[in-house]
Structure formats: structure tokens, C-alpha cells
Amino acid sequence: MLTRKQLELLEFIHRRMQKDGVSPSFDEMKEALDLRSKSGIHRLITALEERGFIRRLAHRARAIEIVKLPETMENSGRAGFEPRVVEGGRPESTPNTAMPLDALGVNDLPLLGRIAAGTPIEAITDGAQHVSVPGAMLGAGGRHYALEVKGDSMIDAGINNGDVVVIRETSQADNGDIVVAQVDGYEATLKRFRKNGDMIALEAANPAYETRLLPEGQVKVQGKLVGLIRTY
Known part of the structure; x- marks a missing residue:
């Protein structure tokens, strides 16, 4: 189970590594996720590492290795994974495609x-x-x-x-x-x-x-x- 921010960070790291061959810096991650401080990125990185999605390599700058991706992300070939988080709140209008519970x-x-x-x-x-x-x-x-x-x-x-x-x-x-x-x-x-x-x-x-x-x-x-x- 990933939170929305954890998923966004994993997707961002994956895209950047596919494009540039190197993981983004903490400053780039912070900007991409619109966070106020790098401490928030550190917490997200730690959570992803604990769940086995990434690995940090010691004694190397900007060294993050993606160990695995969520299954649906792998199958679709794009960032299509939906985390198992239900968000509360009530929209101002009901979409036309809404389905009964x-x-x-x-x-x-x-x-x-x-x-x-x-x-x-x-x-x-x-x-x-x-x-x-x-x-x-x-x-x-x-x-x-x-x-x-x-x-x-x-x-x-x-x-x-x-x-x-x-x-x-x-x-x-x-x-x-x-x-x-x-x-x-x-x-x-x-x-x-x-x-x-x-x-x-x-x-x-x-x-x-x-x-x-x-x-x-x-x-x-x-x-x-x-x-x-x-x-x-």
C-alpha cells in the first residue's frame, strides 16, 4: 500500500531515471512534489525503501536504485497505479460517470x-x-x-x-x-x-x-x- 505522495515520488524518480539514467536530487524531488522542505522527501524516500520499492546506495551521490514497481505500473508501462487510499471530502458536483456505491x-x-x-x-x-x-x-x-x-x-x-x-x-x-x-x-x-x-x-x-x-x-x-x- 502506497500513499499518494509516495506513489508520486516513485513515479517521478522512475521517469527521471528512464530519461537521464540518474536519480533526481532531493531539491528536484521537493520541487516536483511541491513540498516545503527536503525533510518531507526524506520521509517519503525512507517509506519507499522500507516497502522494498527503492534502495539507497551508500557512498554515492544521488544514488537511488528502483528495486520494483507496483504491479499495475509494470503491466501498463506507465504511471497507472492507484494506491489503496480512500480520500474523504465531498465534490461540489457529481461527475456524469459516477456509479452508485x-x-x-x-x-x-x-x-x-x-x-x-x-x-x-x-x-x-x-x-x-x-x-x-x-x-x-x-x-x-x-x-x-x-x-x-x-x-x-x-x-x-x-x-x-x-x-x-x-x-x-x-x-x-x-x-x-x-x-x-x-x-x-x-x-x-x-x-x-x-x-x-x-x-x-x-x-x-x-x-x-x-x-x-x-x-x-x-x-x-x-x-x-x-x-x-x-x-x-
Whole structure:
């Protein structure tokens, strides 16, 4: 899953490397994406590298290697990938080509409260609210739910305070997955999962937050991130 800005940067780097044979500078990236500072580009580059789309080569200037492209980008031969992000907001008019929601396979998911992307907060609680998401976001099926993000510890992974994350219910996770983890049976947090022996590392995607290293018995995976809903 890529955010819109991550996708725009990947497309820009790809186009420039195809044209010039060298990756663009951070200043060129900043100008192309209309960002105010290069720190934003650094965060996007880090996120793309974490997801395995690019690799930074050490001790070389402007050295970025594209490892892979989104599948639909490869198939179409152009920047045709649509990130799995649902943007909120209401247009002033309805396009002529608009389709009813039921024709798009929209699903209603329960919104089960807030999840911490920062200091852990209360565990997930049952809620009466629902959110609508495209069926394609839910992948191969299974039980899903939604949570509102509280905090900024996953900002470099493209997850901001106030976003709503779509979670597939599961107790299993692979290293590198972003998961809903319950700690000590009562506090829930959204973090990147790493397992090493009988220890679990819950990693933030923000250098302001430290990685939490816990015994396996204190951490229970409750689900994996599969989508993101953002309202502007």
C-alpha cells in the first residue's frame, strides 16, 4: 500500500531515471512534489525503501536504485497505479460517470474506537459506528474492522493522526507487517512487527519514538493493516 505522495515520488524518480539514467536530487524531488522542505522527501524516500520499492546506495551521490514497481505500473508501462487510499471530502458536483456505491462493491465495517500510533491507549472497544470501504481493499476476505489513529508514531509509513485504518483480523504476522498489537492484555497500539526468538519488537515509523522490545507472551497480534481512509 502506497500513499499518494509516495506513489508520486516513485513515479517521478522512475521517469527521471528512464530519461537521464540518474536519480533526481532531493531539491528536484521537493520541487516536483511541491513540498516545503527536503525533510518531507526524506520521509517519503525512507517509506519507499522500507516497502522494498527503492534502495539507497551508500557512498554515492544521488544514488537511488528502483528495486520494483507496483504491479499495475509494470503491466501498463506507465504511471497507472492507484494506491489503496480512500480520500474523504465531498465534490461540489457529481461527475456524469459516477456509479452508485452498491455497484462498486462497497462494504460497511465496524469502527471499533481508536488505536494508538504513539503512547499506547486503551484496548479496542466495541462501537456502533461504521465506515464504508471498497470491497477491493479487503483482498481475499476474512473479518475486517476499522480504527481511528491517535498519534504520529507511524507518520513515516504514511499513517497520520486522525486517519482511519482498515484491519484484517488475524493473530499471525510476518516481520515488517504493520499490526494492531495488544500489550499485556489491555493496551493496544499500531506498530511495525518484528520477531526475534522469543522477543517481539514493536517499531514506530517516527524517529521521535523508541522501539518497544517485549517478551512474546506479552504481545498479542489482533490484526494486520490492509488499507487507509483519509478525510481532507
